[in-house]
Amino acid sequence: MTTTSATAGATAGRARARTGGPKDDGPKILEHVMGWTFVVVLAMLVTQLGLV
Numbered sequence: 001m002t003t004t005s006a007t008a009g010a011t012a013g014r015a016r017a018r019t020g021g022p023k024d025d026g027p028k029i030l031e032h033v034m035g036w037t038f039v040v041v042l043a044m045l046v047t048q049l050g051l052v
Contacts, residue, residue: 046052
């Protein structure tokens with residue numbers, strides 16, 4: 001049964017291929033709030049500098 005062992009090897013390889021990036025199970029609401037905060041602060045900065 002080489003198909004089963006090849007599938008198991010590919011699955012194990014994928015599990016080890018993590019690069020240490022952001023986790024998928026984190027608090028997504030915090031990520032959205034921080035993103036929108038950045039957008040608002042950037043918009044205020046652009047407006048204050050008169051770049052609009």
